[in-house]
Amino acid sequence: MKSKIFNSIDGASRLSSLLTKAGSRGEGNVLILIAIWSLLIIVSVLHRRDFLSNTTFAAVTYNMCILGVLVIAQALVVISGGVLDLSLPVSILLSAYLAATLTNMGLPAILVIFISILSGGFVGLCNVFFIVKLKLNPLIATLAVGFVGSGILTLVFQRVLLSYDSWIIKLGLIRFFEFPLTWYPMALLTVLTFCIFKYTRIGRRITAVGGNPVAAKISGISLRKYRSLAFIVSGMVSAIAGVVLTSFTPELRNTSGATQLLPVITAVVLSGFSLAGGSGNFLALFLAVGFLSTLPTALVFFGLGSFWVAFIQGMLLIFAVSADSYKLIKLKGR
Amino acid sequence: MKKNLMKTEDISGSQNIFLKLKNDLSGSGGTILICLLSTFLLSAIIAPAITFSRFNFLLVMSYLAIPLIVGIFASFSLLVGVPDLSIGAMVALSACIFGCLTYKGMNPWISAIIAVVICIGFGALNGVAIIFFGANPIAVTLGMLIGLRGLIRIIGGYFLKPTEGNDGAVVWIPGLNNFTEKVLFDFIPVVFIIGVAVMLVAQFYVTKTGMGRHVRAIGGDALASRRAGLHVERTKFVALMLSAFGASIAGILFVGKLGAAPAALGTNMEFTVYAALMIGGYSITKGGVGNPSGAIAGILCIAFFSNLIDNKGIDVRATDIFVGVLLLTVMWLDARRTKYNFE
Numbered sequence: 001m002k003s004k005i006f007n008s009i010d011g012a013s014r015l016s017s018l019l020t021k022a023g024s025r026g027e028g029n030v031l032i033l034i035a036i037w038s039l040l041i042i043v044s045v046l047h048r049r050d051f052l053s054n055t056t057f058a059a060v061t062y063n064m065c066i067l068g069v070l071v072i073a074q075a076l077v078v079i080s081g082g083v084l085d086l087s088l089p090v091s092i093l094l095s096a097y098l099a100a101t102l103t104n105m106g107l108p109a110i111l112v113i114f115i116s117i118l119s120g121g122f123v124g125l126c127n128v129f130f131i132v133k134l135k136l137n138p139l140i141a142t143l144a145v146g147f148v149g150s151g152i153l154t155l156v157f158q159r160v161l162l163s164y165d166s167w168i169i170k171l172g173l174i175r176f177f178e179f180p181l182t183w184y185p186m187a188l189l190t191v192l193t194f195c196i197f198k199y200t201r202i203g204r205r206i207t208a209v210g211g212n213p214v215a216a217k218i219s220g221i222s223l224r225k226y227r228s229l230a231f232i233v234s235g236m237v238s239a240i241a242g243v244v245l246t247s248f249t250p251e252l253r254n255t256s257g258a259t260q261l262l263p264v265i266t267a268v269v270l271s272g273f274s275l276a277g278g279s280g281n282f283l284a285l286f287l288a289v290g291f292l293s294t295l296p297t298a299l300v301f302f303g304l305g306s307f308w309v310a311f312i313q314g315m316l317l318i319f320a321v322s323a324d325s326y327k328l329i330k331l332k333g334r
Numbered sequence: 335m336k337k338n339l340m341k342t343e344d345i346s347g348s349q350n351i352f353l354k355l356k357n358d359l360s361g362s363g364g365t366i367l368i369c370l371l372s373t374f375l376l377s378a379i380i381a382p383a384i385t386f387s388r389f390n391f392l393l394v395m396s397y398l399a400i401p402l403i404v405g406i407f408a409s410f411s412l413l414v415g416v417p418d419l420s421i422g423a424m425v426a427l428s429a430c431i432f433g434c435l436t437y438k439g440m441n442p443w444i445s446a447i448i449a450v451v452i453c454i455g456f457g458a459l460n461g462v463a464i465i466f467f468g469a470n471p472i473a474v475t476l477g478m479l480i481g482l483r484g485l486i487r488i489i490g491g492y493f494l495k496p497t498e499g500n501d502g503a504v505v506w507i508p509g510l511n512n513f514t515e516k517v518l519f520d521f522i523p524v525v526f527i528i529g530v531a532v533m534l535v536a537q538f539y540v541t542k543t544g545m546g547r548h549v550r551a552i553g554g555d556a557l558a559s560r561r562a563g564l565h566v567e568r569t570k571f572v573a574l575m576l577s578a579f580g581a582s583i584a585g586i587l588f589v590g591k592l593g594a595a596p597a598a599l600g601t602n603m604e605f606t607v608y609a610a611l612m613i614g615g616y617s618i619t620k621g622g623v624g625n626p627s628g629a630i631a632g633i634l635c636i637a638f639f640s641n642l643i644d645n646k647g648i649d650v651r652a653t654d655i656f657v658g659v660l661l662l663t664v665m666w667l668d669a670r671r672t673k674y675n676f677e
Contacts, residue, residue, distance in 0.1 A: 083470070084472075084473060086476075130662065134666055134669070135669065136662075136665050136666060136669055137618065137619045137665070137669075139470075139472050140472075140618055140619070140661075140665055141662070141665065143472075144658050144661045144662045144665065145658075145662075147602075147605060147654060147657070147658035147661070148654075148655050148658030148659055148662070150654070151651060151652070151654030151655035151658060152655055154651050154654070155649065155651050155652060155655070261480075262476075262477065262480050265473065265476075265477075266477075269473075275470050275473065305488075305491070307484040307485075307487035307488045307491065308484065308488060309484070310480055310481065310483060310484025310487075311481045311482075311484035311485045311488060312481075312484075313477075313480065313481070313484075314477045314478060314479070314480040314481020314482065314483075314484060315477070315481050316477075317473070317474075317476070317477030317480075317481075318459070318460075318463050318469070318474050318477040318478060318481070319463075321463065321469040321470060321473045321474055321477065322462075322463040322467035322468075322469045322474070323467070324469070325467055325468040325469040325470065326467045326468060326469075328468070329467075329468045
């Protein structure tokens, strides 16, 4: 049985060494993502001609608005060496809940957005307390924070209804050149983050903290400061996604946003962000988001329900994480 | 350090018993015992009448009997250093397969075997991803967790028409139900006794046998173990399949006990089990520590805790919060104890 496993791994290893060579040049992931996204679209179109329709386009782009912002938040944590931020559902839901309730109370739009984003920063601060102050394992700490936060939010509310007259729902319905209005800030944020990480000192330092913490510390870069920064900003970015979520859902439930965690992690890993920290291409994130936003719609066109989506997303994550670490093993030459 | 030196130097004399006791109590065994006693005392103080009743004892024991089995088998993967977060979903998967197949008329023994084999198959999938590809265990098992939850609904949808129950198969197996509900001396469920027996076997294996020592060595330092000639990959693989096996058995027992296989079975069970195991001395961040007797102590702690919450009528949804806070506290204590620093 073991030899069968090794044989199949052998075939996969030949493919993966090809990809690894491309990956070490930094372009591999972008190529793969373009390839699988195109493949998905082609296969779906071949299956059913009406895949290329306005409704599909709308579904995909709406999905991209939220997912695109969330992956940036997650990527921030990953690149800074925080492994993964599993408290994402809490930061989205808390900010979405605040945005919805404050809008219902009649507060001005600027204040609503400001407070919601701050709440994301608060969740980030909680993570910082456990990870930077208490020095707990970030994966389990964020998981536990997510757990506690979800529990608290479930107790606090069941659902919040928003009327179609409120500014936030109207915002969610505006479309600009066929794209939802919120798509453009998402794209802008991706480009902005890419530039920050490539051209600024802060970006380089955060990457250093993730890639080689020992060297960074010796060079005088404060690990605590930059890790805290990464988590807090990440929380605020996911809070932005929470506001966008509220603008799309007139009926906010206490389970909203929970399904986003897995696609987010998959997208981040597929874009080449190593879970060991310190590397990753923010532009590739955009492609990964596109692919993962098209996936649920494509699966529906193939006649598979939402549970199939969950199953395939789970298996896709396992595959993505495995491929990512296998690449690392090959590069290290173990 | 200093205490240990004193312990090994002073070998003679009965006045040493106090020192030995002090050393033992300050170690990990001591903290477990203190945890257990304090939960029990807390429960006794806050709700004395109910705590000491036979009915309550039976309730607690039957509540924790099946998670105990899950915990003992999952403890092996923790010992080897590979946390498996998908055990709750595997419990539900095995319950779903077993329930649906038996509902459709298959012989319960055969459907049980099929359920166990499929679960072990997914455990092997975890193993391939984590061991052969070197992926992060928590990320992989998280993906498996969510993937399996979807799969459970797919299987349920395939076998059952919407009128037959959206939530899962409802199947009453008298023989199995008798077994899971059987109680000795009016307050100890048979399943609990079996769980304790499994724990004793596991305890013996881990502490007294050579192979058990190998398992602990691999968890403690995989590289050194590989260089010493131990089969690191094979042991980790087997550990993952074992935790899947334990979960599958638990799923089948749940169907016997509940008479149904709800799709939401075992939700968050992985967190309560891991919190229990960590109270009991295991560590998620560091393998090679902990033993099964600690597992049972940890599970007793959690069970008394939940029991207290139930008895006091606190909102069930609040238990999630308690478990999360408990997890964080235990993690912090564990980190201090094993001197783990995320630096």
